[in-house]
Amino acid sequence: MARAQTAFLERKDVPARQALQKAVDALKLKLTLDDGYVPFKSSGYLPCTLDGEDAGFDIRFHDAAELATTPELQSQIAGNDAAIAFRWGGDPREYASVMIVCAALAKDFGAIVHVPDDNSVYATQQLIDKARSAAASL
Numbered sequence: 001m002a003r004a005q006t007a008f009l010e011r012k013d014v015p016a017r018q019a020l021q022k023a024v025d026a027l028k029l030k031l032t033l034d035d036g037y038v039p040f041k042s043s044g045y046l047p048c049t050l051d052g053e054d055a056g057f058d059i060r061f062h063d064a065a066e067l068a069t070t071p072e073l074q075s076q077i078a079g080n081d082a083a084i085a086f087r088w089g090g091d092p093r094e095y096a097s098v099m100i101v102c103a104a105l106a107k108d109f110g111a112i113v114h115v116p117d118d119n120s121v122y123a124t125q126q127l128i129d130k131a132r133s134a135a136a137s138l
Contacts, residue, residue, distance in 0.1 A: 019108075
């Protein structure tokens with residue numbers, strides 16, 4: 001079963017690979033993004049390396065209005081015009097990779113991370129805790 005969540009942020013704050021990798025590294029979690037990550041151009045599976053092993057996730061860039069379909073969510077993401085949609089399958093490494101990237105996006109780039117399954121928004125510290133917990137469980 002595929003899982004999904006979306007990071008909403010201002011288009012100008014969507015980081016290039018080097019800046020995003022630096023933010024990931026600051027979390028002290030061993031995830032390396034593939035060189036193929038290019039904001040607004042990457043689409044589909046993005047390979048990563050998590051603690052020396054293959055990992056990755058599906059990534060797609062959108063205008064925020066395409067994915068913020070409820071008035072409640074529109075109000076929560078006000079001012080954010082870009083969306084990065086993440087999807088992953090049942091592999092715990094994929095989940096950990098998404099959580100690490102989303103934690104870095106929230107912490108360093110002001111992303112608001114929405115989970116459509118329960119229509120919730122994660123706080124930055126909550127994302128960091130989930131990322132660390134997911135990485136530690138591997």
